Amino acid sequence: MKHILLSLSAALLLGAASAAEPAYDSDDLKLEGMLAPMKDSADEGDLAAMRQVYLHYGFAGKQEQAQAWAQKFLGTLRGRAEQGDVAAMSNLGRAYLAGDACITPDPVQAAAWLSRASAQGDAPSAYMLGEMLMQQNNEADAKVAYARAYGLFRQRAESGDKDARYWQGYMELRGVGTEKPEQPDALLRSMVGEEHLPAAYQLFKYAAEQGDDETALLCARLLADKGQDPQMAYYVATAAYEGKGMEQDNATAERYLQQAADAGVPAALYHRAWQLEEAGKDADAFRLFSEAAAAGHEHAPVKAGVMLLEGRGCEKDEATGLQYLQRAADVQQSPFAAWELARHYAAIGERDLADSYIISASDRGLDAAMARRGLLHLIPASGVDWSPTEAYRWWTRGADSGDADCRLYLRLYLYLFIPLLVLLVFAGPMLAARLLLKREKM
Numbered sequence: 001m002k003h004i005l006l007s008l009s010a011a012l013l014l015g016a017a018s019a020a021e022p023a024y025d026s027d028d029l030k031l032e033g034m035l036a037p038m039k040d041s042a043d044e045g046d047l048a049a050m051r052q053v054y055l056h057y058g059f060a061g062k063q064e065q066a067q068a069w070a071q072k073f074l075g076t077l078r079g080r081a082e083q084g085d086v087a088a089m090s091n092l093g094r095a096y097l098a099g100d101a102c103i104t105p106d107p108v109q110a111a112a113w114l115s116r117a118s119a120q121g122d123a124p125s126a127y128m129l130g131e132m133l134m135q136q137n138n139e140a141d142a143k144v145a146y147a148r149a150y151g152l153f154r155q156r157a158e159s160g161d162k163d164a165r166y167w168q169g170y171m172e173l174r175g176v177g178t179e180k181p182e183q184p185d186a187l188l189r190s191m192v193g194e195e196h197l198p199a200a201y202q203l204f205k206y207a208a209e210q211g212d213d214e215t216a217l218l219c220a221r222l223l224a225d226k227g228q229d230p231q232m233a234y235y236v237a238t239a240a241y242e243g244k245g246m247e248q249d250n251a252t253a254e255r256y257l258q259q260a261a262d263a264g265v266p267a268a269l270y271h272r273a274w275q276l277e278e279a280g281k282d283a284d285a286f287r288l289f290s291e292a293a294a295a296g297h298e299h300a301p302v303k304a305g306v307m308l309l310e311g312r313g314c315e316k317d318e319a320t321g322l323q324y325l326q327r328a329a330d331v332q333q334s335p336f337a338a339w340e341l342a343r344h345y346a347a348i349g350e351r352d353l354a355d356s357y358i359i360s361a362s363d364r365g366l367d368a369a370m371a372r373r374g375l376l377h378l379i380p381a382s383g384v385d386w387s388p389t390e391a392y393r394w395w396t397r398g399a400d401s402g403d404a405d406c407r408l409y410l411r412l413y414l415y416l417f418i419p420l421l422v423l424l425v426f427a428g429p430m431l432a433a434r435l436l437l438k439r440e441k442m
Helices: 002-008 010-016 029-043 047-059 063-082 086-098 107-119 123-135 139-158 162-174 186-193 197-210 213-225 230-242 250-262 266-278 282-294 300-310 318-330 335-347 351-363 367-376 388-400 404-441
Strands: none
Touching: 029 047, 047 063, 063 086, 086 107, 086 123, 107 123, 107 139, 123 139, 123 162, 139 162, 162 186, 162 197, 186 197, 186 213, 197 213, 213 230, 230 250, 230 266, 250 266, 266 282, 266 300, 282 300, 300 318, 300 335, 318 335, 335 351, 335 367, 351 367, 367 388, 367 404, 388 404
């Protein structure tokens, strides 16, 4: 309540306040009203509330107030740390290590406070100190900090601390702070069996790197079933479709794909839209392609744009369709969008525009565009430099990537065009001379 009263007279107070006094209140009455409950909690020493206050001020562009509250936050934290509060030491070290919008990172202060917390037996601080020192290429001191962290985590794990057991397993997996065990993932595996989700994340990454599809799938399925990560649901779906780490199972794949799509995973939306398009359900396909495009999927704007140009599954809208494709071609540098634009402009007789997008698509590595790019170099009126050498280069690139048209053009080039060119170069003058002699005799 006291901050609501302060906010009502903020403008007058700011005018009369001493220059040395920190500016804890702004002249924005709406903002002050919103922050009042948090500021009351912050005045009672709630550090989380203090942090929220200075971050809100920062987001609102009130830098003076943001800095004042950030310094109050640091000062309160430092006071507690200096009185021996280990959690405050650790939090102060973290604040200086990471920094944020209002706190400038300070590696010296971070190292000092993390070291003090580590000396008091705080394992996470010892680990963070090791990470910081390793990033500074101070490998010798980093190893000492890591070893201390591992010892503290292991000691706590033996007394039944699950979080400490996870960190022990994580450090064994990475081989930091300890020699890498013969089975570095053994501890995390046992925790995954107990449905420990952070362990499942770490083991998933490790198994994927090692090519252990079965273990990766086991972890992904646990995370998906617990609703922790819809991306994992999509991983399970693709694994079930492909028989990767499990027997191929379309029913399971469909269930997890729908779960991922319902959660808005861009790749899942695109995959589902593609399935609907294949099934002839164009209206539903267009809706999902549009959602996937809005969610940032790379290829979805191309599909949605083409459907708008064709009026397939939606009302025909050439202007919007071209906007989709041009945005994808210009901003996302999509070769597929450039190719579709080339096809569109060729169909309406805009040959120069079509050729420019062919060049763009081939430069970005699209095989189909390489086939057409080679032809352009052999068509004198195309506006592209006539160059059999360039035609050969583009067809070779496309053929190496597996494009059937490029392989066909390359064979025609080698077995038809080149012999014909040689014939014209060498036989042409001889034929011309014979015609000239024949004419003279007449």
